[in-house]
Amino acid sequence: MAIFIIPITVVFLMLGNVFSKPFEVVFTEDGLVVRGRGGFTVPKDAVVNNNVVCIRRSPVRLELRITHGLNNYLIPLSQRQYDELVNALNTYWGWEPPECPRVKPVAPETAPSVGEGVLWRWSVGKYGILYHIGWVGAVIVLFFIALGLYGTIGTIAWVFNWRGFLADLTVGIIVIVIVGVLVLMTRGTLRLLFGSNAREVVLTSDGFTVTDRSGNVMFIPRDDALDSICISRAVAYGNWPYWNVEFIMIISYGGVTYKVPMDMGDFNRLQEALSRAWGRGVRDC
Known part of the structure; x- marks a missing residue:
């Protein structure tokens, strides 16, 4: 071939x-x-x-x-x-690829309500809960990490016969700095996996409607939607595929970019809805 x-x-x-x-x-x-x-x-x-x-x-x-x-x-x-x-x-092949068809839908004036041709809906609520659960678990883990670090570094200082207030203060500062770095890394990871600047994303036959955290509504017509939206795979943790964030949907339109985390269930429902309604799915980033 x-x-x-x-x-x-x-x-x-x-x-x-x-x-x-x-x-x-x-x-x-x-x-x-x-x-x-x-x-x-x-x-x-x-x-x-x-x-x-x-x-x-x-x-x-x-x-x-x-x-x-x-x-x-x-x-x-x-x-x-x-x-x-x-x-x-x-x-x-004796064939030339055609130009992609362009559809000119009419944009709705407001975000669609339940029953108004909604094919798929994403809400930040579940992911906000997962974000806070992640912080609770992280605080518990970081607490024990701090205890372990304090004991380990303190033991090393004791072995080298470095004792007293200055030694305790130095060990405490080292532990605080290390744990502080871990806190910043944890916050970044949780925001990446569960954070979003969108409150709701709705798919209809005409396009996507995005509502941000301030309540502002942006409509992306069907003709522009699949060019403005893509999917990247995220790092998943644990063995709960319908509760782990495995995909990040990036919406970039009109100079505004939204990051929408999705678990496997939300992703599959989105792709199935798009396949039935538009005959295609969201592209990879």
């Missing part, structure tokens, strides 16, 4: 501790191959007939969009990469 296009490899940056793996997009004489996390293969005829691949044009760049099941990739292309792709597909 001859590969006639140089693989397009995208290695994307993470937010804090959020990470993901690089992937490859390869066109062969027989079809399309996407390698990496959630990789898949699509035969040539399915690519041509099922709108798996299209070209998204904007005033600032060209993008290759690949949609297959719940997988959705959006890959920036230079003009040279675009020309090479089109020439290769014309030569070997």
Whole structure:
């Protein structure tokens, strides 16, 4: 099987501790191959007939969009990469990728209420509770860490015959500094996993509606939503997949960026709702 296009490899940056793996997009004489996390293969005829691949044009760049099941990739292309792709597909497939369709929905004036065509809803409430539970556990762990550090460092000082008020004060300062650093690291991790500047995110057939912590409502039309939203995988802790944050949804639209943590259950429900309503899922970051 001859590969006639140089693989397009995208290695994307993470937010804090959020990470993901690089992937490859390869066109062969027989079809399309996407390698990496959630990789898949699509035969040539399915690519041509099922709108798996299209070209998204904007005033600032060209993008290759690949949609297959719940997988959705959006890959920036230079003009040279675009020309090479089109020439290769014309030569070997006798086909040119079409432009992605653009939908012009009407934006609602307010956030949708229950029963108004809501397909999926995310709320910060559960994750706020998990954030506070995480702090309770962290305080308990840090307390015992402080005791252990104080005992260990104090023993070392005693072995070297360093005793008295100055020794106790020095040991106490060292313990406070170490525990203080651990507190800052813990706070950053908990904010990364459970913190969000959004209060609610609602999916309807027309687009996404985001309500921030101040009650401001922002609507993202369907045509722009999947270009403005992506998913990154977060570090999960423990063995409770429906209570651990495993995904971070990044919403960047209109100069505003929201970070939305999601467990496996919320993520699966979002992708299923998008697949049924829009025929595609949220792309990887």
